[in-house]
Amino acid sequence: MSVNLAIVKRVARLARIAVTEEDANRMVGELNGILGFVEQLNEVDVTGVEPMTSVxxxxxxxRTDDVTDGDKAADVVANAPVTDNNFFLVPKVVE
Structure with missing residues (x-):
């Protein structure tokens, strides 16, 4: 995949980043270099290599995966105007 000027401008617009024409032209080369490096990494044979979390x-x-209710039900509804048994009470809106 290669990046052209239109793609750089589109990505900058989507990211809400102001990019000048000069910067956009420079970024085309930089992003193509980065993508080229990623393509080189895809060529590396990693069969039999275990994933690692640290060098x-x-x-x-x-942590242990314990299911709890959080013991925060009373805190959650503390600022609600009307509650009942740790549930929010709201007016009926459907007839």
Missing amino acids: TPMQMRK
């Missing part, structure tokens, strides 16, 4: 061998810290 030093270490176990990833994981």
